[in-house]
Amino acid sequence: MRRLVRTARAYRSAQEASRATHASGAGGSSRADGVEPGPAVVGLVPTMGFLHEGHLSLARRARSECDLVVMSVFVNPTQFGPEEDLESYPRDLGRDVAVAEEAGVDVVFHPSAAEMYAPGHATWVDVEGLTEHLCGASRPGHFRGVTTVVSKLFAVCEPDRAYFGSKDAQQALVIRRMARDLDQAVEVIVCPTMRESDGLAMSSRNAYLTPAERAQAPVLRRALVEAEVSISGGERDPRVVVAAVVGRLAEAPSASVDYVEVVSTTDLRPTDRIDGEVLVAAAIRLGATRLIDNVVVSPPG
Amino acid sequence: MRRLVRTARAYRSAQEASRATHASGAGGSSRADGVEPGPAVVGLVPTMGFLHEGHLSLARRARSECDLVVMSVFVNPTQFGPEEDLESYPRDLGRDVAVAEEAGVDVVFHPSAAEMYAPGHATWVDVEGLTEHLCGASRPGHFRGVTTVVSKLFAVCEPDRAYFGSKDAQQALVIRRMARDLDQAVEVIVCPTMRESDGLAMSSRNAYLTPAERAQAPVLRRALVEAEVSISGGERDPRVVVAAVVGRLAEAPSASVDYVEVVSTTDLRPTDRIDGEVLVAAAIRLGATRLIDNVVVSPPG
Numbered sequence: 001m002r003r004l005v006r007t008a009r010a011y012r013s014a015q016e017a018s019r020a021t022h023a024s025g026a027g028g029s030s031r032a033d034g035v036e037p038g039p040a041v042v043g044l045v046p047t048m049g050f051l052h053e054g055h056l057s058l059a060r061r062a063r064s065e066c067d068l069v070v071m072s073v074f075v076n077p078t079q080f081g082p083e084e085d086l087e088s089y090p091r092d093l094g095r096d097v098a099v100a101e102e103a104g105v106d107v108v109f110h111p112s113a114a115e116m117y118a119p120g121h122a123t124w125v126d127v128e129g130l131t132e133h134l135c136g137a138s139r140p141g142h143f144r145g146v147t148t149v150v151s152k153l154f155a156v157c158e159p160d161r162a163y164f165g166s167k168d169a170q171q172a173l174v175i176r177r178m179a180r181d182l183d184q185a186v187e188v189i190v191c192p193t194m195r196e197s198d199g200l201a202m203s204s205r206n207a208y209l210t211p212a213e214r215a216q217a218p219v220l221r222r223a224l225v226e227a228e229v230s231i232s233g234g235e236r237d238p239r240v241v242v243a244a245v246v247g248r249l250a251e252a253p254s255a256s257v258d259y260v261e262v263v264s265t266t267d268l269r270p271t272d273r274i275d276g277e278v279l280v281a282a283a284i285r286l287g288a289t290r291l292i293d294n295v296v297v298s299p300p301g
Numbered sequence: 302m303r304r305l306v307r308t309a310r311a312y313r314s315a316q317e318a319s320r321a322t323h324a325s326g327a328g329g330s331s332r333a334d335g336v337e338p339g340p341a342v343v344g345l346v347p348t349m350g351f352l353h354e355g356h357l358s359l360a361r362r363a364r365s366e367c368d369l370v371v372m373s374v375f376v377n378p379t380q381f382g383p384e385e386d387l388e389s390y391p392r393d394l395g396r397d398v399a400v401a402e403e404a405g406v407d408v409v410f411h412p413s414a415a416e417m418y419a420p421g422h423a424t425w426v427d428v429e430g431l432t433e434h435l436c437g438a439s440r441p442g443h444f445r446g447v448t449t450v451v452s453k454l455f456a457v458c459e460p461d462r463a464y465f466g467s468k469d470a471q472q473a474l475v476i477r478r479m480a481r482d483l484d485q486a487v488e489v490i491v492c493p494t495m496r497e498s499d500g501l502a503m504s505s506r507n508a509y510l511t512p513a514e515r516a517q518a519p520v521l522r523r524a525l526v527e528a529e530v531s532i533s534g535g536e537r538d539p540r541v542v543v544a545a546v547v548g549r550l551a552e553a554p555s556a557s558v559d560y561v562e563v564v565s566t567t568d569l570r571p572t573d574r575i576d577g578e579v580l581v582a583a584a585i586r587l588g589a590t591r592l593i594d595n596v597v598v599s600p601p602g
Contacts, residue, residue, distance in 0.1 A: 008484055120568075122429045123448070123482035129423045147424070148483075155484040181424035182449075183309055183456040267421075 004097055004108045008156040011070075011109050015042070015158070018068050018106070040067040044159035044186075045105070046150060049073040050090040050204040054194035056103040058163040061191055063104030070157050071100050072109040074116065079145030090207050109157065116152060125151045125182070127174045130268045134170045134281050135292065138258050146171055147178050154184050162186050167193040167201045169279055169294045170268060193293070195221070201293045208289040216252040220284055220293045223248035227262075227280045228295040236274045236299060238262035249284055258283035258290065265296060274299050305398055305409050309457045312371070312410050316343070316459070319369050319407070341368040345460035345487075346406070347451060350374035351391040351505040355495035357404040359464040362492055364405030371458050372401050373410040375417065380446030391508050410458065417453060426452045426483070428475045431569045435471045435582050436593065439559050447472055448479050455485050463487050468494040468502045470580055470595045471569060494594070496522070502594045514587040517553040521585055521594045524549035528563075528581045529596040537575045537600060539563035550585055559584035559591065566597060575600050 005011045022040035043066030045058045055071075062069045073096055080086035097108050124144050130136075131143040154162065162179075164172045176188040194202045199221035200214075209217060223245045230241055245260045260282040264271050271278060281294035306312045323341035344367030346359045356372075363370045374397050381387035398409050425445050431437075432444040455463065463480075465473045477489040495503045500522035501515075510518060524546045531542055546561045561583040565572050572579060582595040 012486075118481065120478070121482050122431060123479045124427050124429065125424065125483070126427060127424045152482075152484045155486065158486075177421070178424045180419065181422050181453075182426070183453045185313075185456065185459075 003101060004110060006110055006112065007115050011156055014107055022067055042066060042068045042070065042157065042159045044153065044157045044162045045071040046153050046162065047071060047073055048075045048089065048204065049096045050092055051096050051099055052202045052204060054165050054202040056099060057194050058165060058191055059100060059103035059105050062163050066161060069105050070107045070109055071105045072153050074111055076145055076149040077113055078148060079142050081139055081141060090204055116149065124148050125178060127178050130174050130177055133263055133268055133270065134259060134261055135283065138283060143174055147174060150175055154186055159186050161189055163189050163191060165193055166190055167203065167293060169281060173268060203291065205289055209286060213254050213286040213289065216254055217286055217291060219249055219252040219255060220282060220291055224280055224282060224293055224295045228297045231274055231297045231299055234300055238271055238274055241280065245282060254286050255284045258285060304402060305411060307411055307413065308416055312457055315408055323368055343367060343369045343371065343458065343460045345454065345458045345463045346372040347454050347463065348372060348374055349376045349390065349505065350397045351393055352397050352400055353503045353505060355466050355503040357400060358495050359466060359492055360401060360404035360406050363464050367462060370406050371408045371410055372406045373454050375412055377446055377450040378414055379449060380443050382440055382442060391505055417450065425449050426479060428479050431475050431478055434564055434569055434571065435560060435562055436584065439584060444475055448475060451476055455487055460487050462490055464490050464492060466494060467491055468594060470582060474569060504592065506590055509590040510587060514555050514590065517555055518587055518592060520550055520553040520556060521583060521592055525581055525583060525594055525596045529598045532575055532598045532600055535601055539572055539575055542581060546583060555587050557586045559586060
């Protein structure tokens with residue numbers, strides 16, 4: 001099938017052709033065995049491109065589980081705030097297509113903004129509650145943009161499985177809730193965060209960091225691992241945990257804290273006392289670059 | 302296939318079985334001809350039940366165009382306001398299933414509210430702009446409930462075509478916009494309003510009317526037809542049109558006007574001057590019963 005498609009119509013006809021090939025047994029199983037193949041399982045890896053090892057780990061996981069792997073590459077304007085980095089967000093489509101193919105992606109769906117948002121676009125998908133804290137508080141409208149575009153990608157690509165990374169923990173939980181609430185027939189699969197050797201979570205935005213900022217960036221992971229150790233060791237007071245994380249982050253001279261929160265993993269609301277599984281999530285700015293990371297941890301006993 | 306299903310899971314497996322039957326040529330076309338049938342075309346008629354001839358005309362249209370006709374019967378709580386008639390809304394499932402089958406419906410999807418709205422439901426689909434006027438102004442939150450439940454029905458039933466009546470003109474335009482904006486792979490088909498012999502638009506809510514109110518109810522249609530005649534005859538001032546409709550409605554002693562508006566059919570916003578196709582829409586109360594109706598009309602030349 002075609003490796004790069006730019007419109008929903010082109011994607012649908014490519015998928016149709018791929019399904020037909022699958023159903024006739026070409027490429028994979030064969031009707032000569034007397035075994036009819038089931039319907040092709042479609043895996044979707046939604047990205048904003050400028051691919052790193054995190055994205056590629058999702059693609060390889062999809063490749064191992066699906067018959068057809070599609071990766072969307074779309075820098076979605078509606079999830080950026082007016083003061084954010086939509087214009088400067090890094091892009092390299094040629095490299096993305098090459099490394100995606102290497103990771104087993106069958107087709108890259110790379111629509112234009114005009115393809116995704118027709119004149120008069122007026123429809124929005126909102127997940128309430130789960131989007132009020134953490135990045136939702138720092139980035140008003142961000143999750144509305146994410147859930148709307150992911151709904152559209154689900155509708156165009158009709159995936160059976162969709163793959164998201166754990167670095168964006170809130171995003172993953174929001175999308176899983178959305179898929180359940182809207183009966184979207186897709187399994188939302190959340191995969192581990194990929195990290196540099198010093199612990200920094202991989203992110204396309206790491207490309208913004210100056211060498212001095214890059215040297216300080218691992219403080220975010222270090223602070224969160226310390227929080228994990230503290231809670232595993234019996235600390236039950238989220239204020240103590242947050243204060244320790246903030247204190248550690250203050251050691252990086254270029255870092256400023258956007259948020260540090262301890263929230264329940266079920267509703268993403270702040271908790272008064274750590275009694276069950278919690279998400280410790282933090283966002284910092286290093287110079288002009290916003291970085292996020294998190295740990296999920298349960299208290300002992 | 303089973304005639305009545307109550308869960309999304311049951312619907313999906315019934316549909317799967319029906320598609321398999323279709324693909325093997327049983328019942329319809331035959332592979333003995335050497336002609337492979339295409340994928341089954343699924344038609345959806347979303348309703349709140351208590352079926353009348355309007356609903357059945359949609360079902361018959363779907364029957365004439367689709368391989369599999371599903372009708373949903375679901376009194377959707379999220380589209381009712383707190384002071385509205387959710388509890389008293391008329392219901393008669395036994396009769397609905399019988400008359401739906403008579404009209405050619407293959408399967409009635411009748412979920413419970415708990416099936417449609419799981420604990421923690423937090424996701425809403427909103428169409429902005431188109432929902433601000435007409436019924437959207439009178440019934441805050443109504444269209445959010447409609448678009449959310451219709452998105453869910455589209456996701457569960459995966460229709461190729463969905464059928465709506467013209468009486469709910471705003472609803473039809475909102476759903477068509479939603480389907481376009483969210484890339485829902487469904488054709489939204491809007492069918493003519495069915496009427497009683499005296500012109501009253503058929504509605505499940507007509508059952509609420511006392512005999513005295515029922516006798517006055519045709520005034521709504523009469524007033525709107527007069528507006529149509531007036532605009533067709535050259536009237537360009539929406540204020541003149543609205544005043545004439547309101548004047549005619551005042552002749553019914555039990556009627557009170559909820560709204561009378563002249564809006565563009567493209568964005569449903571009020572217009573200062575009738576220069577193109579407009580929707581003249583009205584809602585009245587007759588006693589405790591709210592009735593709506595509309596005409597679409599273009600000025601001459």
